[in-house]
Amino acid sequence: MPLESATRAVRTGLIAFAFLSYLILIGIPGRIGGPALPVLALIAALFFWLILRRESIGQFRQVSGVGQDSSEGKPGWEIGPQAGANGSRVRELLPSRFGTPLVLKGLVSGVTTGLLVAIVSGIFATAMGNGVAIQPVLDKIVPLNIAALIGVSPGQIAQSDVSFIRFLVQVLLFAGAGILAALVAAAGRNEPAQNALTGRLSAHLSGPTIRSGGRFAGIALPFVLLVYIAWLGLPGVTAFGTNEGTVRLLLTLIATGSGLFALRLCRPGREKLVVAVLLGLGVVTMPFILDQFQNSVMGLVFIFVMMGLGLNIVVGYAGLLDLGYVAFFAIGAYTYAFLSAPFSSPYISSLLILLGISPESPLLGYWMALPVAMLTAAVGGVLLGIPVLRLRGDYLAIVTLGFGEIIRLFMLNLGELTNGPRGILEISQPALFGLTPVDVTFGLLSSQGWIFLLALVSSALVAFIANRLNGSRLGRAWFAMQEDEDVAEATGVHLVRTKLLAFAIGATFAGMAGQLYAARQINIFPENFSLFVSIDALALIIVGGIGSPAGIVLGALALKGLPEVLRGVDEYRIVTFAALLVIMMIVRPDGILPSPRRRIQLADPEEAVGDSDQETGEALADGDGGKEEDQ
Amino acid sequence: MLILESVHTYYGHIHALKGISLTVNEGEIVTLIGSNGAGKTTTLNTISGVLSARGGAIYLQDSGRNGRSRSAGGRHDSDGDIRLDRLPAHEIARLGVSQSPEGRKIFARLSVQENLAMGAFARTDHDSIRSDLDRVLKLFPRLQERLTQPGGTLSGGEQQMLAIGRALMSSPRILLLDEPSMGLAPILVQQIFQIIREINAQGTTILLVEQNAQAALQVANRGYVLETGNIVLSGAAQDLLADPQVAEAYLGI
Numbered sequence: 082m083p084l085e086s087a088t089r090a091v092r093t094g095l096i097a098f099a100f101l102s103y104l105i106l107i108g109i110p111g112r113i114g115g116p117a118l119p120v121l122a123l124i125a126a127l128f129f130w131l132i133l134r135r136e137s138i139g140q141f142r143q144v145s146g147v148g149q150d151s152s153e154g155k156p157g158w159e160i161g162p163q164a165g166a167n168g169s170r171v172r173e174l175l176p177s178r179f180g181t182p183l184v185l186k187g188l189v190s191g192v193t194t195g196l197l198v199a200i201v202s203g204i205f206a207t208a209m210g211n212g213v214a215i216q217p218v219l220d221k222i223v224p225l226n227i228a229a230l231i232g233v234s235p236g237q238i239a240q241s242d243v244s245f246i247r248f249l250v251q252v253l254l255f256a257g258a259g260i261l262a263a264l265v266a267a268a269g270r271n272e273p274a275q276n277a278l279t280g281r282l283s284a285h286l287s288g289p290t291i292r293s294g295g296r297f298a299g300i301a302l303p304f305v306l307l308v309y310i311a312w313l314g315l316p317g318v319t320a321f322g323t324n325e326g327t328v329r330l331l332l333t334l335i336a337t338g339s340g341l342f343a344l345r346l347c348r349p350g351r352e353k354l355v356v357a358v359l360l361g362l363g364v365v366t367m368p369f370i371l372d373q374f375q376n377s378v379m380g381l382v383f384i385f386v387m388m389g390l391g392l393n394i395v396v397g398y399a400g401l402l403d404l405g406y407v408a409f410f411a412i413g414a415y416t417y418a419f420l421s422a423p424f425s426s427p428y429i430s431s432l433l434i435l436l437g438i439s440p441e442s443p444l445l446g447y448w449m450a451l452p453v454a455m456l457t458a459a460v461g462g463v464l465l466g467i468p469v470l471r472l473r474g475d476y477l478a479i480v481t482l483g484f485g486e487i488i489r490l491f492m493l494n495l496g497e498l499t500n501g502p503r504g505i506l507e508i509s510q511p512a513l514f515g516l517t518p519v520d521v522t523f524g525l526l527s528s529q530g531w532i533f534l535l536a537l538v539s540s541a542l543v544a545f546i547a548n549r550l551n552g553s554r555l556g557r558a559w560f561a562m563q564e565d566e567d568v569a570e571a572t573g574v575h576l577v578r579t580k581l582l583a584f585a586i587g588a589t590f591a592g593m594a595g596q597l598y599a600a601r602q603i604n605i606f607p608e609n610f611s612l613f614v615s616i617d618a619l620a621l622i623i624v625g626g627i628g629s630p631a632g633i634v635l636g637a638l639a640l641k642g643l644p645e646v647l648r649g650v651d652e653y654r655i656v657t658f659a660a661l662l663v664i665m666m667i668v669r670p671d672g673i674l675p676s677p678r679r680r681i682q683l684a685d686p687e688e689a690v691g692d693s694d695q696e697t698g699e700a701l702a703d704g705d706g707g708k709e710e711d712q
Numbered sequence: 713m714l715i716l717e718s719v720h721t722y723y724g725h726i727h728a729l730k731g732i733s734l735t736v737n738e739g740e741i742v743t744l745i746g747s748n749g750a751g752k753t754t755t756l757n758t759i760s761g762v763l764s765a766r767g768g769a770i771y772l773q774d775s776g777r778n779g780r781s782r783s784a785g786g787r788h789d790s791d792g793d794i795r796l797d798r799l800p801a802h803e804i805a806r807l808g809v810s811q812s813p814e815g816r817k818i819f820a821r822l823s824v825q826e827n828l829a830m831g832a833f834a835r836t837d838h839d840s841i842r843s844d845l846d847r848v849l850k851l852f853p854r855l856q857e858r859l860t861q862p863g864g865t866l867s868g869g870e871q872q873m874l875a876i877g878r879a880l881m882s883s884p885r886i887l888l889l890d891e892p893s894m895g896l897a898p899i900l901v902q903q904i905f906q907i908i909r910e911i912n913a914q915g916t917t918i919l920l921v922e923q924n925a926q927a928a929l930q931v932a933n934r935g936y937v938l939e940t941g942n943i944v945l946s947g948a949a950q951d952l953l954a955d956p957q958v959a960e961a962y963l964g965i
Contacts, residue, residue: 133903281715340806453867503902554829554833555827558830558833560819560822560826561822561833564820565817565819567762567801567813568813568819569819569830570747570800570802571761571801571802571805571810571811571880572800572805572810572831572834572878573802573833574830574833575802576802
């Protein structure tokens, strides 16, 4: 094994250990309990895989001399029937030039990490076994944590628990993680040989049966998860002993996300249609089987999906960076609140009494108020749009940022109208033909479940509209304007109208979301509409992949759902979340599921052809499954 | 068909066009040549409305074709010409003045097909859009092969073809071509100029801005020589080619 490869492998191991140390320091092993060690090993394996996969791509490009020629659209390293001659040349070249098998690299990395974990946990365990108190210094290094790490039952660590065998197990586990990562990385290459050993194994792993089997498993996964979630909801059933509410929430998030991937795994045509319908049915059953807590989180997630889809029109399609998007959310929420809550403001109440309307009963129901809220928000969008028409880039961002704050300050200070910081209370719940579904379904649908259901239906509607807009004449005008305003105008695009339409349509969706949010919260206060709502909405479309509706759903699941799951990690929640975001942006800078348009812009051609596509390909086990959905 | 009367354009305080007057007649190829910073691109941008003139006037003869004149809503002068210098760029585009900008500026993230569709953005006559698309694709067979490919992934020459194709998709009465040969290999330059001839032969009036003065004068009927915002010389293209002053300054002979 050449020295260079060895150092690189060791370095990978060190980085993995640094990352794991962080998890250990914030007390993750103690929380997971029994299966902590395998879970950590799996996390390490994931990390190794990310590194090894990249290395094997690099190797392959170098050898076959493709990948540089990016103007030829076909990714050259896909050595299949179309490049047989090239492929055989590669196979001859590989063993001599790349003598270090991936497996060996994985093994070295794994052993490095394993040794470090063993040594460090060994030191702590020995100290604790001898009664040294470490906790006062490092508050998360509790015996529980270390016990989980060395695989003894929770509790105090005795001197006898510290044994060589336990540490050997640790090292072997991580070594196994390294080998596993190498095998998966080699299999994912979808080409014959890295070297003798992995070559043969990966040939088995990537054979047509396994691959189609993987595809099938991918499609089945959301349904299996859904059944499991339903089963967990039965009385008396628990998952892993504790905290099953959070576990179920996590599973729900995963099931929803995997549903999106499943859709991309389908072959276009009838298969896709059938799976889409089944997934739709599956997701609609969710509000019925989840409890109040999970439903309320999922409701929020899908309210933010609507926000994301709306903001995506402004930012992703029209390219206008809007940091004050919360304004329209607030306008929608307050409009509904005005129309449906009893007025606590004396002025408005006396005015209403003068007009012969009882201030105690809501003026309009949810559905009647919906167009009003949407229209008000759209007007707000146009009002914001007009002064910023001539602004671009940073200036636009700052002005919109101000607008978001202005609306919040209005709500806060116009006490006569909005009740100021005391907020508007007792906003009425959406009903269907005068009945609340909670009553109709005899409690099967909780009040939050009903909100979740509404959020689902509304975001499906919004997603449909957004998708149609993307391919429309107006959509093209937005993209053209985003790329070059002058040229777009010179081809006949009316810039003022096009920009205002983007602001208005985006605001309309935010207004819808705001109304539903008000119904969900029942009581709303100005501080519900701080700058952070805008930032969340923007972050979720960036994480998910700007311009891609499926990506936005994933972004909302990750940004609004995951923090609730991580609540167990108490004060480290936000830090952990930030770390996840940073990793995300390194691994997939253009979002989890980037839109095809975006991918072209962000990645340089070689990356776009090689890396990004291949990543999607691996995540989905099928390279081009996702293309048509976003277009 | 297009008349500029002592047009002045400024970039802030910088006086870029100092009273340009020129005429382009129906069916002609007219070229504007000059060195860097002479104001060639500024002239085209002023005509297309991307920049606005601070003095002078730009007229487009009203052909009444396609009922386009109606969209200009009573902005005719006594001769029935439309004054362009008071109109916003998108309305000028609707009147049949189409620009293929310097540096191509195709929409990199839109597919070739969508780029071409953007060219026809202002039009609603779907049948003739389709026939114009066929015509453009016949002119540039390379684009046919790459219809679904994003514009940004095309080579430089293909992007230039796309830029010209996009401009043609508006079915222009007058085509403003800005440096179509910039950054292209000599063989591609020849090809592009061949295509410019073809477009003109099919009946489109062309105003061509070029650094490559020799090639431009060879395809053009008439030419104007621009120097620091002024027109210093004008005449038939053949005469300009033969002019010793032009030869020394721009043809590098």
